[in-house]
Amino acid sequence: MKFQKIILASAAAGLLAGLTACSGGSDSDGSTNNTRYTTGAITAFGSVYVNNTRYNTDNATVYIEDDIASESDLRVGMMVTIKESSPGVADTIYHDDDVEGIVLSTNILADGTGTLDVMGQTVTVTSNTIFESYVSGVTSAAGIVAGNIVEVTGSSSGHGSVTATRLELKAATLADYLVNHREGVEVKGIVSSHTDNTFDIGSLTVDYTNAILDDMPAGNWDGLYVEAKSREALNTSGHMVAYKVELENDGSKYHHDYDSDSEVEVKGEVTDITSDSVTVNGVTYLLDEYTRYEYGNAADLIVGTLVEVEGYFNTNGDLVADEVEFEGYDSDSELEIQDYVSAISTTDDPNVGTIEINGLTFHINSSTLMQDSSDAHLTHFNLSSVRVGDLIKVYYFNNNGSLTVTKLERETAAM
Structure with a gap:
């Protein structure tokens, strides 16, 4: 028994996977040892995946609503801010609801x-x-x-x-x-x-x-x-x-630990735009002649556009955008299919690999949202948890023939 459904949706609503972030700020201010913060939604576990990066959380401190918590309290889809102790290693993870x-x-x-x-x-x-x-x-x-x-x-x-x-x-x-x-x-x-x-x-x-x-x-x-x-x-x-x-946060939507030595990366929708600034998830970056744009330009910045912005603090204490990366840039539609998994290919990374559904190969990576809605209902669910025969729904983009999954949901098969 097969389940297959294909729909169209706005690309701006999807998270296009597989884009590699650069280290914002270091080219502009000459610093290589600044404290780095990244804000985005958790996409998977096996460590924690945020903004295309897998963060080691072995020694991380977790705060939820300013209270000490643990990694087991985190969930896919939660918007978090991660303070790095070194590249790819989380020192502190903060989560607050809206x-x-x-x-x-x-x-x-x-x-x-x-x-x-x-x-x-x-x-x-x-x-x-x-x-x-x-x-x-x-x-x-x-x-x-x-x-x-x-x-x-x-x-x-x-x-x-x-x-x-x-x-x-x-x-x-x-x-x-x-x-x-x-x-x-x-x-x-x-x-x-x-x-x-x-x-x-x-x-x-x-x-x-x-x-x-x-x-x-x-x-x-x-x-x-x-x-x-x-x-x-x-x-x-x-x-x-x-x-x-x-x-909250001394009256600012900025995280309270940001300082003049911080590098700040935020992924989300543009919520405000002026001639010389852009606001993403409440964080405002100045735009100047040195701001770099990937997969778009300044004219493409409109409210609702999904972007990832990396920046640094200038000598005046203003947060300046070093790079703006447009997400979902090469497709105007999101597709959906639901069927049983016939094959799986994994890598050393527990959330990177491919699955085969209905004769099609789908690519899962560090940006893919992973949700288990089956009876197993695993909280910390990733590609390594998927088995041949599982009923899976995937949302994906066809990127020049490569089917890149933005969200994978395991479901319970009807009896």
């Missing part, structure tokens, strides 16, 4: 793609979003309904929009959620329209009249990056009633 809250409305198609309004934040769900459900009977984002509680991580503007790299359905209702999550729901973002009692994050108004203020400064908060928490449903005015508001 919003964990109440779904107000849904516009999700049967294939699980579309948008959600999560407490005033517009969440875009693509074919490459990793979805996981803790609610019985819901197996796809298409099953999410208003009132559900979801957790979202992804490429965030900070101003109310997130393209989800990972979406978790946490509970059917707020009451169910609060049983095991006493800290309640939370939203992070950049403050606008600050008054004595309220401020906005995206289209959400936060009422902080009786909230605990953690590290919040005196004066106007507009432009600061904050986290607001609540244990209540939105009030009759549609406002979030916060019990706590906390300043």
